[in-house]
Amino acid sequence: MAKDEITKGYKLVGTRPNRPDGLDKVTGRARYGADFSLPGMLWAAVVRSPHAHAKIKRIDATKALALDGVKAVVTRADLPTGLEGEDLNLQENTLAGEKALYDGHAVAAVAATSALLAQDAARLIEVEYEVIPHVTDVDAAMQPGAPVIREGAADYSVPEGMHPNVVRHMEFGHGDVVAGFAAADIVREETYKTEATHQGYIEPHACVGQMGEDGRGEMWVCTQGHWYIRRMCAAVLGIEAANLRVTPSEIGGGFGGKTTIFMEPLALALSKKAGGRPVKLVMSRAEVLRATGPTASASMDVKIGMKKDGTVTAGQVMFRMQGGAFVGMSPIGEALPCAFACYDIPALKHEAVEVLTNRPKAAAYRAPGSPMAAFAVESLMDEMCRELGLDPIDVRLKNAAKEGSKSSYGPVYNRIGLVETLEAAKAHPNYAIPLGPNQGRGVASGFWFNHGGETSVSLAIGEDGTVQVSIGTPDIGGSRASIALMTAETLGIPYENVRVNVVETGALGVNEPTHGSRATFASGKAAVEAARQAIKEMCRRAAAEWEIEPEAVEWKDGAAQPAGPNAGKFPPMTIAEIGAKMGGTGGPISGHHETNAGGVGASFGTHVVDVEVDPETGRTTVLRYLVVQDAGTAIHPAYVEGQYQGGAAQGIGWALNEEYVYGADGRLQNTVFLDYRIPVASDLPMIDTVIVEVPNPGHPYGVRGVGETGITPPLPALAGAVAAAAGVRLRSLPMSPPKVLAAIKAARQA
């Protein structure tokens, strides 16, 4: 196969072999969440609140239970009491208690012998509500007189005098911002807003759960992290974690939205009530949009001081974010550190509040918090560059964080690649293409921390010298291929001789989900360590046979070999030979590694986009798009490009079109893909990519993690491009055609 030029001295790392799950996925054989069934299985349906905020006065399931074939109904009364903190949040979101807190909040669930019967039965469950005032906008929820969603929910961090819906407050910074702003030639301050968006994975949440009267159970589920499913279901249902065995299916997209539970405990609770019969629960798209996932919406003030040469002297932000009706769900803790992470600025002040609203419990969405923060900060940077007539890449280069810079959020950066992405973007042909009328170019950079996290991996040598690797991070974007490449590279054997399996909770120690751009980084690092352990044992077996010291044996090209002329003359003993006789030389050979993976390398990227805005309709067409991002090392470059392109596409959707639309009644207005319109093939051009490789010293092959940063720059880059094309600056997303058109008309009248 062709090797990419960008790789350095590796045989397999940096190549593009076919993914191991490719055949199953192009033939329809791959089994996703809803594709699994069991004998005697029941189907479930969920009753959801049609009100944004309502007291639940009475639930009567008599008529539903009277139907032949209806086997069980559960309400909050069937769940244990006394939970606290996030466990209580999870239980409260699984089934409403005294109040329904948002449109779509689950109130009851029913299991029956068919999906249609379960839906019929759900309609027969009577719920009496007392509707109370609601609020869905983050700024409105902080105003005096706004309905209080949870009394006493605010923690110690909230200053006195704020509305009870403000539940968390955060601030940090460094340097003297007053002096910094005084030293600037221009100081600008603006307010930016982003609406909530949904991860928009095409596969709705689905599971099959089975639990007996003894509280022992099993679950098959589409998830980014099955140990999280186990822990959360156990907490919500009051059972022991070890009694729940969770097997992950293939996963049809997650983007952070499948790192938590939504309805999974219901399948188990219904199963237990129905005498242990397995229960399948599959969400509709409307349920997905109303009751899962969305990201926070944000209202953000930014102030930046800049000298005439582009040097930033000080920055200050105040972010207001809502993550629904549940404390701790807005990503203020991520958004603030991301805000100025790209820059080395002498004085910074960060402040944010989390606000409760009558919206669904937010979940992580690709680089949680970073896209909103970037929209605010990078937009204002762009506005100031244009005001001063400065090249936006030059200004970013002038202020860029680099190795040794103290980051905006505290730690000192080790080797990072922001400067390299800026230089590559500037050198790319796209940056020099002349633009026509109504066309404009935008540039922005973005950041994500990346993450290591709890990781457990096992590896076993087969009797024929092939290798199986057991990992606990579900494969969403090709990580089985990248982990097989790294394992094969380490062992010196062909890629095809390594099979990587995502295994169930009973097979490994606790693994965090595939989140934080960590799967290839952390499971890959652990797999390499496990392979090294197996190599050590294989060298020991060879040494024993050769009757020399183990230290006199080295591993090379997939075989144990004498380390030098003094070790003796023996022909190489291949992994296949060692595997074939391991039963007689000491038993099975395996490797195992578990860690809370350190050595994370931060991720930076720079995007360049050209758009054309139709002044008659306000419609924005993306003409060309360039993603430049530091991968550290690209293990499988095709899937790295895929992450860049996919992240950019999601960011383009967020910037131009996607939004949660709430009516005056507090109900979500756009609950199908026709109305919640994600980018389709005809909306997008080809998405050009440049993989920058500044290896991460904390990973054996230099991996940083590539999943998340790509969604961050599109929001401000597109705002800058639209501003250049249409002459109007939109500080509120999405830049949908009606909003752009209204801005153009307002500018004409002014």
Next chain:
Amino acid sequence: MKKVHVTTTVNGDPVEFLADPRETLLDCLRNHLDLTGTKEGCGTGDCGACSVTLDGTLVCSCLVLGVEAEGKKVETIEGMASEGELHPLQRQFIEHAALQCGFCTPGILVAAKSLLEQNPDPSESEIRFWLAGNLCRCTGYDKIVRAVQDAAAEMRGAA
């Protein structure tokens, strides 16, 4: 509701099933015939994950009732490879890394096959507009479009 006996042909094989008249063709394929390669992403005809052909016409099987399949010919993703040999589209999708999670892939392959049967040499724009009814959230479509272009070229060369 009383069930209806449906006799139809799926991927060339004669099949029979009992359908509730409210069940979609998608429900029947997945739950009565165990053909779970066809996916449900929305149930409202917006995402294309359930794409199949019905007497040669590309349809969203979530918008067709199961009873409407009576006497017709249904083709699904499970019938796309012939006797162990992948269709050029299937092979190109793997080689181009044109899938990440793979959930939209069956529907996109069925839709792309239908396009190439009608237009063996589509432009990039024609591919993008034909596939506009098939949502993919992972890839940004770039590698999908390229895989379809290369499969089309390969099929023209082979013809």
